[in-house]
Amino acid sequence: MSLLEIKNAKLKLNDKDILKGLSLSVNKGEVHAIMGPNGSGKSTLSYMLAGRGGYDLESGEILLDGQSLLEMEADERARSGLFLAFQYPVELPGVGGMSFLREAVNSRKKFLGEEELDHLAFIKEARKVASKMFVKDEMLKRAVNVGFSGGEKKRFEILQMAMLKPKVSILDETDSGLDVDALKIVSDGVNAQRNVDNAIVVITHYQRLLDYIVPDFVHILSDGNIIKTGGPELALEVEKNGYAGLINAA
Amino acid sequence: MLHNAKDNYITSVKNHVSQFEEKSFRKLASNDFKSWPSPREETWRLSRLGVLTRKEITPIIPNPKKKISSMPKFNDSTIIRFVDGAFREDLSSKLPPGSYLNILGEEDSISLFNKFKNSNLKNHPSTNVSFSCTPSIVKLTIEKNVSIGDLFEIIYEGGDENLSVHPALYVELKDNSSITIIERFNHLSSLIMPLQLVELKKNASMNSLKIFNDNQQSYNLAANCTFLSDKSNYNSFSLIKGGLFTRSETHAYLIGENCNLTLNGVYLSSKNQHHDLTTAIYHDVPNCTSKQIVRGVLGGESTGVFQGKVRVAPDAQKTDGQQMSRAILLSENAIANAKPELEIYADDVICAHGATVGEIDDEQLFYLKSRGILEKKAKQILITAFLKDIINESVEESIQNFVFEEAELALSEIISKEI
Ligand SMILES: Nc1ncnc2c1ncn2[C@@H]1O[C@H](COP(=O)(O)OP(=O)(O)O)[C@@H](O)[C@H]1O
Numbered sequence: 001m002s003l004l005e006i007k008n009a010k011l012k013l014n015d016k017d018i019l020k021g022l023s024l025s026v027n028k029g030e031v032h033a034i035m036g037p038n039g040s041g042k043s044t045l046s047y048m049l050a051g052r053g054g055y056d057l058e059s060g061e062i063l064l065d066g067q068s069l070l071e072m073e074a075d076e077r078a079r080s081g082l083f084l085a086f087q088y089p090v091e092l093p094g095v096g097g098m099s100f101l102r103e104a105v106n107s108r109k110k111f112l113g114e115e116e117l118d119h120l121a122f123i124k125e126a127r128k129v130a131s132k133m134f135v136k137d138e139m140l141k142r143a144v145n146v147g148f149s150g151g152e153k154k155r156f157e158i159l160q161m162a163m164l165k166p167k168v169s170i171l172d173e174t175d176s177g178l179d180v181d182a183l184k185i186v187s188d189g190v191n192a193q194r195n196v197d198n199a200i201v202v203i204t205h206y207q208r209l210l211d212y213i214v215p216d217f218v219h220i221l222s223d224g225n226i227i228k229t230g231g232p233e234l235a236l237e238v239e240k241n242g243y244a245g246l247i248n249a250a
Numbered sequence: 251m252l253h254n255a256k257d258n259y260i261t262s263v264k265n266h267v268s269q270f271e272e273k274s275f276r277k278l279a280s281n282d283f284k285s286w287p288s289p290r291e292e293t294w295r296l297s298r299l300g301v302l303t304r305k306e307i308t309p310i311i312p313n314p315k316k317k318i319s320s321m322p323k324f325n326d327s328t329i330i331r332f333v334d335g336a337f338r339e340d341l342s343s344k345l346p347p348g349s350y351l352n353i354l355g356e357e358d359s360i361s362l363f364n365k366f367k368n369s370n371l372k373n374h375p376s377t378n379v380s381f382s383c384t385p386s387i388v389k390l391t392i393e394k395n396v397s398i399g400d401l402f403e404i405i406y407e408g409g410d411e412n413l414s415v416h417p418a419l420y421v422e423l424k425d426n427s428s429i430t431i432i433e434r435f436n437h438l439s440s441l442i443m444p445l446q447l448v449e450l451k452k453n454a455s456m457n458s459l460k461i462f463n464d465n466q467q468s469y470n471l472a473a474n475c476t477f478l479s480d481k482s483n484y485n486s487f488s489l490i491k492g493g494l495f496t497r498s499e500t501h502a503y504l505i506g507e508n509c510n511l512t513l514n515g516v517y518l519s520s521k522n523q524h525h526d527l528t529t530a531i532y533h534d535v536p537n538c539t540s541k542q543i544v545r546g547v548l549g550g551e552s553t554g555v556f557q558g559k560v561r562v563a564p565d566a567q568k569t570d571g572q573q574m575s576r577a578i579l580l581s582e583n584a585i586a587n588a589k590p591e592l593e594i595y596a597d598d599v600i601c602a603h604g605a606t607v608g609e610i611d612d613e614q615l616f617y618l619k620s621r622g623i624l625e626k627k628a629k630q631i632l633i634t635a636f637l638k639d640i641i642n643e644s645v646e647e648s649i650q651n652f653v654f655e656e657a658e659l660a661l662s663e664i665i666s667k668e669i
């Protein structure tokens with residue numbers, strides 16, 4: 001059974017068809033890349049999966065580990081093990097990073113029936129994970145994403161992923177706005193979390209990220225549908241010939 | 251007779267004056283109290299006093315032996331107490347060196363009265379009524395070059411049903427002096443009309459925190475007039491949470507160059523409360539800054555009003571004036587009004603303002619929920635942050651927790667009903 005199953009997903013935004021019958025199946029232990037030009041529906045797909053208000057499917061189904069997500073609100077989906085790393089992480093003035101992480105992690109732990117970490121144990125754990133992501137303690141004291149650089153925001157997203165240990169992670173353009181060094185840190189952080197029980201869907205516009213996070217499958221998204229699926233070599237083809245050739249051929 | 255109650259209060263104010271020995275400024279003031287502000291007056295349109303004017307109220311005769319109920323909130327603070335609007339020396343602390351209190355004599359009272367009368371608070375009901383009825387005008391002076399390290403806590407309480415109270419305080423900071431003053435309004439009265447004049451002389455600095463927490467049936471119509479001389483700093487934060495109707499009106503006159511003013515505030519409103527922060531900032535000279543952040547959280551059928559006038563005189567070049575207000579409505583039946591008013595007559599100035607009224611930010615809420623946090627908890631986190639943010643920005647670190655706890659009490663009242 002797939003860990004994430006999207007079946008014939010159709011979605012409209014403001015009466016405009018954005019996802020037009022998209023299907024995708026992701027198994028445990030796999031990394032999938034979804035590539036597509038700007039405006040092809042990548043972020044819409046990730047918001048739809050995460051359960052953002054207004055991004056409800058018109059028809060179709062999504063299953064996480066066999067369970068339908070459609071009736072669940074965003075918070076329940078997350079507690080069930082879905083994680084979205086935002087393309088544009090949201091600033092939360094006045095919300096301290098550490099208490100935000102703790103609230104999120106404890107929500108998930110509670111759901112899993114695991115014991116919540118006490119204050120000190122949590123701080124210790126968070127610092128440990130943070131240092132692997134080159135996230136300084138000082139950043140955890142600040143308000144979430146406020147005044148963070150582009151790279152810091154993305155590192156903080158992956159730090160959250162590492163703390164929450166989701167079943168399926170959707171990374172929406174986690175590479176955008178990163179220089180090579182930052183890209184490497186973020187990719188190492190993601191790779192460290194690959195295991196046989198989870199799955200990762202990497203959404204990107206550029207092939208570059210896939211040199212660092214090597215996918216098992218590459219899908220080309222165009223105009224609300226997956227038009228081609230292949231291995232890592234498909235990403236190289238995009239890099240060489242651009243999307244136009246692929247899209248025209250399809 | 252109900253429909254005559256309006257005039258009754260006017261008459262009882264006049265009658266109240268006769269009991270004082272010194273009557274000069276009181277007579278002038280009471281003669282000027284001819285009527286309550288009408289809703290046709292621009293600054294009272296959004297905060298109508300109709301219900302108040304129909305109440306049977308008389309000015310209080312302070313009880314010099316009344317027991318107090320509000321305890322100080324800080325260990326080492328210097329306490330100044332007003333009960334029933336009257337200064338209570340017996341319940342106040344000995345003042346630290348470099349500071350002293352005195353009761354104004356007739357001449358000084360007249361000159362203070364004239365300062366109000368020359369300001370745009372001249373027709374404010376509290377100006378006329380409290381100058382008529384205040385038991386005495388108390389002056390706090392901080393001497394030149396004195397920095398008061400201890401907190402000053404001024405506690406106003408007392409009053410009773412169908413009575414009005416009239417504390418009057420004049421604060422003067424002489425050159426190069428500084429102080430932090432916390433004022434708490436904890437009356438149990440129908441009507442509270444605090445008057446305050448603050449004068450900051452050259453290079454003086456004052457941090458002012460006001461917490462309005464009168465009982466839930468009361469009207470508080472506080473009037474504050476502040477003058478800033480060269481290089482002075484006035485950093486003020488008001489937390490309005492109590493009363494049925496609380497309106498804090500502040501007029502700040504920047505009369506010396508290179509002075510800095512911050513007039514921030516928060517109102518937390520539930521049930522049928524009406525909260526109003528009205529401010530006027532007058533940039534009369536060049537090179538001054540004013541900054542204003544006002545935030546409100548409203549539930550129930552409450553109403554919040556922010557009226558912020560900023561006037562930049564033709565000579566006030568290089569003025570930097572910033573004003574931002576934001577209100578979050580947690581209930582469909584709550585209303586928030588924001589009325590920024592910029593009158594800019596100089597050309598070389600930076601003035602920015604923005605006002606928003608709305609619900610909790612959707613994107614922020616989704617971000618928190620996408621991390622598994624329950625919607626209710628997420629909303630609570632965001633509103634708490636909304637307040638923490640401005641409190642941390644507005645008050646000095648040592649009192650941030652205190653202010654936040656004071657806010658949280660009112661906040662939990664609103665949140666428990668709405669989310
Ligand atoms: N709220 C909206 N209403 C209508 N169209 C929208 C809305 N949001 C996005 N779109 C459109 O949906 C398409 C896909 O957008 P998006 O998912 O952000 O693409 P990508 O992430 O691949 O760049 C674009 O054509 C965009 O203009």
Ligand SMILES: [Mg+2]
Pocket residue numbers: 042043044087173
């Ligand atoms: Mg996108």
